Amino acid sequence: MRVLLTTYGSRGDVEPMVALALALRELGADVRVCAPPDFSGLLDEAHVPLTPVGRPIRALATGLLAGERPKTLPEITAELAAMAYEAVTAAGDCDAVVSAGVIGMQAGVRAAAEKRGVPYTGATFSTNFVPSPHHPPVPWPGQTFPDGETDNRVLWDLNGEHLQRLFGPPVNALRESWGLSPTGSVRDLVLGDHPLLASDPVLAPWEPTPDLDVTQTGAWTRPDERPLPHGLEEFLAAGAPPVYVGFGSMPLQDAERTARAAFDSVRAHGRRIVLGRGWAALAPDGTSDDCHVVDEVNQQDLFRRVAAVVHHGGAGTTTTAARAGAPQVIVPQVADQPYWGGRVAGLGIGAAHEGPVPTTDSLSAALDTALSPETRARAAAASGTVRTDGARTAARLVTAWDPTAAG
Incomplete structure (x- = not known):
């Protein structure tokens, strides 16, 4: 069986696809991944073939493509959809397509799958991206909900209408140019008829709804066996467990202020700091020996050895910290964060910061909660409940589409 996996986003979008690719390969499938060119090294290390799609995501996210005029959302959508359509067409024959990531990318993938007569399924890594009467939608840019409206069905209807206004015109123009019928709901188009929900059922439960045939598989993760850098090992061994502070691929609204608040609040609690540089290029203040800076690192190992994790609230980082039993402070920036x-706050395994730019006082208050013995005990207990078989579960579902597939 030949399976094509597609995504466009940061490492948090690509890493789950690598996990699924490896699980599919264990079942005998031939797998290829369409993803941004930034992640050629990641795919090479996993020995999974890559078909690059689009331009480097880091350059787009951090504004490094100098000299370009800002593009509108419809323009970005049309560009990504066209690139995805071409990439899927160029990726060779396949028997199934699984797509996650931004809507423009998924719309192009869905169109290419339709054109080729290949089964398509959408996937998402966060429960609240899937329509349900049990939770509200994530507000999109430019979207406001009526004051006092609390009916989730109404809110999801408004969400669908808003997404159609944003993405419908460019997506439908391309679909018609490819000889396909226009869609009245881009959101439903990219989710597909049987979407896969790659989130943990304890951390982010899905309550079944008759409106959509969703399968929650658990998060798509793979064991990380990389050793920690020698310098980091020495730092960890030199004192009590530090606090990890890192915001991954987020281009922070005020990186300098966020870093200052982190340094001051962590030190006020008598803790050292492991600082994840990330795409915001966070840097230590001076030459103090209580801070160690890391780039890409084995978080599965590191998070088991820290007192708490301060991060942006990406699905992957949240799940990794929960599996490690590390208390968390989430300083959300965008989207599902x-x-x-x-x-995390509701489960009592950490604290949620209000707003994307912390102060020393606000982050200190959150750390009071995260570093308490009660929170650490709950985080340790919760770690054993997080599923580790999500990618294998999804792989079995995908291969079941082919009666001749292994497994």
């Missing part, structure tokens, strides 16, 4: 903050 407030949802993950709410889940």
Whole structure:
């Protein structure tokens, strides 16, 4: 069986696809991944073939493509959809397509799959991206909900209408140019008829709804066996467990202020700091020996050895910290990150910061909660409940589409 996996986003979008690719390969499938060119090294290390799609995501996210005029959302959508369509067409024959990531990318992938007559399924890594009467949608840019409206069905209807206004015109123009019928709901188009929900059922439960045939598989993760850098090992061994502070691929609204608040609040609690540089290029203040800076590192190992994790609330980082039993402080920046903050706070395994730019006082208050013995005990207990078989579960579902597939 030949399976094509597609995504466009940061490492948090690509890493789950690598996990699924490896699980599919264990079942005998031939797998290729369409992803941004930034991640050629990641795919090479996993020995998974890559078909690059689009331009480097880091350059786009951090504004490094100098000299270009800002593009409108419809323009970006049309560009990504066209690139995805071409990439899927160029990727060779396949028997199934699984797509996650931004809507423009998924719309192009869905169109290419339709054109080729290949089964398509959409995937998402956060429960609150899937329509349900049990939770509200994530507000999109430019979208406001009526004051006092609390009916989730109404809110999801408004969400669908808003997404159609944003993405419908460019997507439908391309679909018609490819000889396909226009869609009345881009959101439903990219989700597909049987979407896969790659989130953990304890951290982010899905309550079944008759409106959509969703399968929650658990998060798509793979064991990380990389050793920690020697310098980091020495730092960890030199004192009590530090606090990890890192915001991954987020281009922070005020990186300098955020870093200052982190340094001051962590030190006020008598803790050292492991600082994840990330795409915001966070840097230590001076030459103090209580801070160690890391780039890409084995978080599965590191998070088991820290007192707490301060991060942006990406689905992957939240799940990794929960599996490690590390208390969390989530400082959400965009999209689903407030949802993950709410889940962590609701489960009592950490704290959710209000707003994307912390102060020393606000982050100190959150750390008071995260570093308490009660929170650490709950985080340790919760770690054993997080599923580790999500990618294998999804792989079995995908291969079941082919009656001749292994497994």
